Amino acid sequence: MSDAEAALGAELGAVRPGLALPYAAALPGARAAVLARLWRGLTHEPLPWVARRERAGGDGVTLLLADGRRLHGPAVDPYATDVPVEQVWLDGRPYDRPARLMSALAVPHSAAFAAELDHSAASLALSRAGRPAGAGAGAPERSWEWEQSVVDGHPFHPNCRSRPGFSAADQLAYGPEHRQVVALGLAPVDEALVVGEWPERFRDSGRVLVPVHPWQAAHVLKCPPGEVIDAHPLMSLRTLALADGGAHVKTALSARLTSSVRDISAYSIETSAIVSDFMAEVASRTDGLLHVTRTLGAVTAGSPDLAAVLRESPERYADTATGERVVPVAALAATGLPGSPSWLADFSRLALTVCLRLLDLGVALEAHGQNVLVVLSPSGAPVRLVYRDLADIRVSPARLARHGVAAPAMTGRIITDDETTLRRKLFGALITGTLGATAGSTPVLREALAAAVRDVPPTVDLATLTEGPVPTKALTLMRLSPERPGDIWAELPTPLR
Structure with a gap:
C-alpha cells in the first residue's frame, strides 16, 4: 500500500475494523479506475509537456514528452466510463498506480497532484468497500436515496473521490x-445578510441560525455544532436533504473536493434571489419540459466559510402519487x-431540446450529471428535467434581448455575451458529463445523438455541436496549473462525426 492507502487503512482498522479486508480487496480496482481517468486526461488534454501523440500498433497510444521520454498506454475513448486501465508504461517501465506515475513524470506541480491521486484511489476503495451487501435488492424510492447510490463519484475526474482532510471516520460519517x-x-449569528425568506425554524431570539456542516464546524470554524438538525448527504457532500422531508440545504464546506474548495461566495448569496426568480421565468418558456429548484433563502455571516442556501427539493416536480420518480442523471x-x-435516444432528445432552447434564449446551464435530474414516468420514460444549483449558469443579455426577455438586474461572472463562454458552459457539461457519461462510450453516444438531433429544432449552437469539436474541462491540466484560476478547456472529437 502507498502511504495514503496505508494511513486510511489504519484509521479504518480503528473505527470500522469489519471494512479493513473489503477495503484492501477494493484497492486494485480503485487504482485502475483512477488511472483510467488520469490516462484519459493525459491523452486528450493540451498538456504543455506533451510534444505529440501517436497511435501505436494495435489499439495503443504513445505520448512523446517534450524531454524525449515516451509514455504508452491503451487507446482511450473520451466518452467511455467504467473502463479500467491496469497499466501504462513510461520509457518501458510499467505503472499501475496513478500517484506513482504522476510522481515519475515529475512535471510542474506533479507532487501535489500525486498526493491527491493517491488519496482519490484510497477513498474510492473505501467507498466501494462500504457498498451495502445486496445493493441491488430494494430500489431507492426518494431522490436522495438515488444520489447515495453513486459510489464512484465523478466519471471522468482523476480526483473522483479525493477528500483531503477527511479521515476514514469523516468519510464514513x-x-x-x-x-x-x-x-x-x-x-x-447576530449580524448576517439574509436574502429571500429565512424560515422561523432557523431563527432564535432575533438571531439567524446558519446550518453548518459538522466537518466545517470542527476543522474550519473550530466551534461546537450547537443545536443540530438531521439531514441526508447528497452527491455533492456539502448539500443535504433535510430528514423531515423539507428543503435541501447547501452548506459551506471549505475542503477541496475534486477541483474546487467548496465555500459559498458573497456574490452567490447576494444574487441568489435575482437568479432564482429569473430562471423560474425562463423555465416557464419550455412548455413544462424543465423546472428549476427555486432558492428559498440564503444567508452569509460575512464569510464564505459561514453561509448557507436553502432550495426546493427536486421531488416537488415529480408526481410520486402516480409513480413518477426524479433521479439525478449521475445515478441513472x-x-x-x-x-x-x-x-437513451429519448433522453438525449429531451436534454438537447431543453438545453438548446435555453441557450438560444440566452441561458447556458452547467448541465452535468449532478445538477440535472430527470423525471421518469411510471414506465421509466424520461418526461421532463429538473435543474438545481444556479450559482454557475451563464446569462447573455444580448441573446435575451433578441427574444424580448429582460436580463436580470445584476453584473458579475454570470453575465456574459461571449459565444465561446456560453457554449463551453453548456456543451462542456451536457455532452460529456450528462449524455456521454450516461451512454458510456462514443458508439453508444453517437447512436443516441444521431437519433435525437433529427427532432431537435436547428440552431447555430446545434450546428457547432454537430460539426465539432466538443469543449470539455481539462480536469487534469487544471489540477497541474494552480497558478491559473478558473476553468481550462480541452477539445474532444464530436461523437456525431
Whole structure:
C-alpha cells in the first residue's frame, strides 16, 4: 500500500475494523479506475509537456514528452466510463498506480497532484468497500436515496473521490455513499445578510441560525455544532436533504473536493434571489419540459466559510402519487434504463431540446450529471428535467434581448455575451458529463445523438455541436496549473462525426 492507502487503512482498522479486508480487496480496482481517468486526461488534454501523440500498433497510444521520454498506454475513448486501465508504461517501465506515475513524470506541480491521486484511489476503495451487501435488492424510492447510490463519484475526474482532510471516520460519517444521517449544526449569528425568506425554524431570539456542516464546524470554524438538525448527504457532500422531508440545504464546506474548495461566495448569496426568480421565468418558456429548484433563502455571516442556501427539493416536480420518480442523471446507471438505445435516444432528445432552447434564449446551464435530474414516468420514460444549483449558469443579455426577455438586474461572472463562454458552459457539461457519461462510450453516444438531433429544432449552437469539436474541462491540466484560476478547456472529437 502507498502511504495514503496505508494511513486510511489504519484509521479504518480503528473505527470500522469489519471494512479493513473489503477495503484492501477494493484497492486494485480503485487504482485502475483512477488511472483510467488520469490516462484519459493525459491523452486528450493540451498538456504543455506533451510534444505529440501517436497511435501505436494495435489499439495503443504513445505520448512523446517534450524531454524525449515516451509514455504508452491503451487507446482511450473520451466518452467511455467504467473502463479500467491496469497499466501504462513510461520509457518501458510499467505503472499501475496513478500517484506513482504522476510522481515519475515529475512535471510542474506533479507532487501535489500525486498526493491527491493517491488519496482519490484510497477513498474510492473505501467507498466501494462500504457498498451495502445486496445493493441491488430494494430500489431507492426518494431522490436522495438515488444520489447515495453513486459510489464512484465523478466519471471522468482523476480526483473522483479525493477528500483531503477527511479521515476514514469523516468519510464514513459524511460521504453520501456511506448512507449515514448527518447532524448539521445551527450556528447563531447576530449580524448576517439574509436574502429571500429565512424560515422561523432557523431563527432564535432575533438571531439567524446558519446550518453548518459538522466537518466545517470542527476543522474550519473550530466551534461546537450547537443545536443540530438531521439531514441526508447528497452527491455533492456539502448539500443535504433535510430528514423531515423539507428543503435541501447547501452548506459551506471549505475542503477541496475534486477541483474546487467548496465555500459559498458573497456574490452567490447576494444574487441568489435575482437568479432564482429569473430562471423560474425562463423555465416557464419550455412548455413544462424543465423546472428549476427555486432558492428559498440564503444567508452569509460575512464569510464564505459561514453561509448557507436553502432550495426546493427536486421531488416537488415529480408526481410520486402516480409513480413518477426524479433521479439525478449521475445515478441513472442504477436504474438500468440507459442500456436501452431507444431510452437513451429519448433522453438525449429531451436534454438537447431543453438545453438548446435555453441557450438560444440566452441561458447556458452547467448541465452535468449532478445538477440535472430527470423525471421518469411510471414506465421509466424520461418526461421532463429538473435543474438545481444556479450559482454557475451563464446569462447573455444580448441573446435575451433578441427574444424580448429582460436580463436580470445584476453584473458579475454570470453575465456574459461571449459565444465561446456560453457554449463551453453548456456543451462542456451536457455532452460529456450528462449524455456521454450516461451512454458510456462514443458508439453508444453517437447512436443516441444521431437519433435525437433529427427532432431537435436547428440552431447555430446545434450546428457547432454537430460539426465539432466538443469543449470539455481539462480536469487534469487544471489540477497541474494552480497558478491559473478558473476553468481550462480541452477539445474532444464530436461523437456525431
